[in-house]
Amino acid sequence: MAVSVFNHPTKIIYGVDSLYKLENELKTLKCKSLFVVSGKKFLENSGTKEKLLSILKNFDIYFFNRVIPNPPSDVIEEAVKILVAQKFDAAIGIGGGSAIDCAKLSLAVFNAGANVKDLLYGKSPVLKRPIPLIAVPTTSGTGSEVTPFVTVRDKQLNKKIALGSYFLYPEIAIIDPKLTFQMPPHITASTALDAISHAFESLWSKDSQPITDIFAEESIKLIFENIDYAVRCDCAVLDERAQEARVNMSMASMLAGIAISHTRAGASDAISYPIAVYSNITHGFACALTLGEVLKLNYPFLSKKFDKIFSRLDIKDIEEMKGKIDSLKKNLSAPCSLRELGIKEENISDIAEQSFDHPAMQKNIAPLTKKDIENILKTIY
Numbered sequence: 001m002a003v004s005v006f007n008h009p010t011k012i013i014y015g016v017d018s019l020y021k022l023e024n025e026l027k028t029l030k031c032k033s034l035f036v037v038s039g040k041k042f043l044e045n046s047g048t049k050e051k052l053l054s055i056l057k058n059f060d061i062y063f064f065n066r067v068i069p070n071p072p073s074d075v076i077e078e079a080v081k082i083l084v085a086q087k088f089d090a091a092i093g094i095g096g097g098s099a100i101d102c103a104k105l106s107l108a109v110f111n112a113g114a115n116v117k118d119l120l121y122g123k124s125p126v127l128k129r130p131i132p133l134i135a136v137p138t139t140s141g142t143g144s145e146v147t148p149f150v151t152v153r154d155k156q157l158n159k160k161i162a163l164g165s166y167f168l169y170p171e172i173a174i175i176d177p178k179l180t181f182q183m184p185p186h187i188t189a190s191t192a193l194d195a196i197s198h199a200f201e202s203l204w205s206k207d208s209q210p211i212t213d214i215f216a217e218e219s220i221k222l223i224f225e226n227i228d229y230a231v232r233c234d235c236a237v238l239d240e241r242a243q244e245a246r247v248n249m250s251m252a253s254m255l256a257g258i259a260i261s262h263t264r265a266g267a268s269d270a271i272s273y274p275i276a277v278y279s280n281i282t283h284g285f286a287c288a289l290t291l292g293e294v295l296k297l298n299y300p301f302l303s304k305k306f307d308k309i310f311s312r313l314d315i316k317d318i319e320e321m322k323g324k325i326d327s328l329k330k331n332l333s334a335p336c337s338l339r340e341l342g343i344k345e346e347n348i349s350d351i352a353e354q355s356f357d358h359p360a361m362q363k364n365i366a367p368l369t370k371k372d373i374e375n376i377l378k379t380i381y
């Protein structure tokens with residue numbers, strides 16, 4: 001067996017009401033002035049701002065609440081301007097993956113004294129952060145609170161770009177599942193598919209290792225067992241099983257996030273990027289589109305490992321697993337074809353071309369050619 005190394009630098013604080021640990025963490029770090037990055041209306045509408053203010057009543061806080069989903073680089077530049085104008089002791093990214101990514105990237109750009117594009121295209125390195133970043137997720141999917149990755153939209157090139165660096169890991173992740181209790185069903189569904197895609201992609205990554213496999217397998221198990229309860233509930237009155245389901249979905253998302261931090265993602269993630277440019281699909285739905293087909297292509301390379309995992313999950317064989325993925329997407333009302341997204345057949349070769357050049361494709365255990373990717377896309381057309 002090959003030697004593997006596992007070092008996860010983010011301190012993880014997980015559990016219902018763990019948000020209340022934030023004050024102590026900041027005191028330990030001797031931080032007084034805080035830069036809080038969030039989505040446009042999320043903090044106010046969910047009551048989280050009030051909660052945060054009551055926990056942090058002894059701190060000076062600047063709220064930067066201008067993040068939108070798939071943030072374009074100008075939102076990051078706006079955040080950087082504030083970091084240049086004012087000194088902070090710590091930053092907090094609170095919200096979905098976009099808010100946490102915006103906090104990670106604006107600190108990195110500010111720290112490098114560069115602009116967003118220089119960092120994204122490797123002209124400027126990501127350096128060690130001078131102030132700590134605390135990530136607080138309010139969705140269960142991206143895992144950004146525990147990963148060294150960010151994703152941003154390049155408006156000019158109409159492209160989504162991903163960046164990875166050890167220095168993008170948040171110092172602390174506070175994962176309080178209660179913050180996900182108000183997540184609407186469609187976001188619960190699409191973020192769950194993001195998380196399960198991370199788990200599968202980690203299993204078939206060339207860099208997978210025994211420890212990441214354990215995280216990924218447990219994540220898949222938790223998602224299959226809990227997603228129906230997490231998604232089919234009225235957010236205003238979560239019953240006990242629905243609350244338990246959302247607590248478990250937070251765990252599943254974190255586990256899958258830790259797994260891909262060490263393995264990176266694979267073909268489904270690579271293909272999701274151009275698909276998201278050609279349509280308005282969310283990241284989780286875009287990744288899940290090709291998951292079953294990519295599983296079929298990767299299975300022969302890792303059949304022994306997958307057979308063991310299938311049997312522990314009480315799944316007979318690859319056909320049954322593929323069927324489970326397909327019915328999961330159906331139950332979550334996720335799109336299942338490119339046609340229903342309004343993508344034209346003549347765009348397939350460009351999507352294949354762009355996917356082939358994505359770094360995640362290099363981690364996929366099955367060496368896929370552009371023709372293979374085109375075939376996947378035709379199968380799901």
Ligand SMILES: [Fe+2]
Pocket residue numbers: 142194198269283287
């Ligand atoms: Fe993802």
